[in-house]
Amino acid sequence: MTQPITIIAEGLVRERHRAGLSLAEVARRAGIAKSTLSQLEAGTGNPSLETLWALCVALDIPFARLMEPQVNQMQVIRRGEGPTVTAELADYKAILLATCPPGARRDVYLLMTQPGSERLSSPHSLGSVEHIIIAQGRALVGLSGSPVELNVGDYISYPADQEHIFRALEPDTLAILVSEQN
Structure with missing residues (x-):
């Protein structure tokens, strides 16, 4: 403890x-x-x-x-998992993936990647967190020492103030990246 x-x-x-x-x-x-x-x-x-x-x-x-101890942990949500709210009057579901802490700044990116070269990122500023959702293809994503294979619809968050990696495993892999800085 x-x-x-x-x-x-x-x-x-x-x-x-x-x-x-x-x-x-x-x-x-x-x-x-x-x-x-x-x-x-x-x-x-x-x-x-x-x-x-x-x-x-x-x-x-x-x-x-x-x-409160800093809780920068890796989190993976597989497609179809997570807290879900369903609309009564439409075929519409919203799955909560992450909330934004007070005072945080978020930038959103579309990643268009190919297999063969991985993106190894140095640690960002203290308290930074990245969120990624795979939209097409497959990728190996997360902390460089413990990346996770993700498929279409999978979500991951990890502390970006540690070395991290993104490696496409299929041609034309697309992902949404949300970079959060506190």
Whole structure:
């Protein structure tokens, strides 16, 4: 089980980077010593509740976000799976694949790919997530150490702040890519 100070340390680093602030600036805004914040981010400090609240105010985040571990996990939804809502007056189903966290930015791409050359991507910015749906063909997709074979209609999400891969397994493979940055 992860220790609370480890979760707090990871949360402080994550949220400070997300805000684009230096260690010195967050410490100044929170009214604490830069060395104290440095220790907390290293997971070696013992913060008081007041210090944590001051840091949350300085980072403009709710207290709960600092206490929640980052959940960037890979998720695969096969065609026809997932929470589904059906319309009463039409032959129409909506399957929820992913929700957007507050303050996130999403870019949508159509990927047109061929077998023979894989796309190995370096890690993107901290907290980035990619979502892919295969529209045509088959592909090997996901984290470079554990990619998943996807077929038409399959969905995957994975933390894009880790090295990841897309390899077409059939000619003219098409996919929808949604890139999410926090």
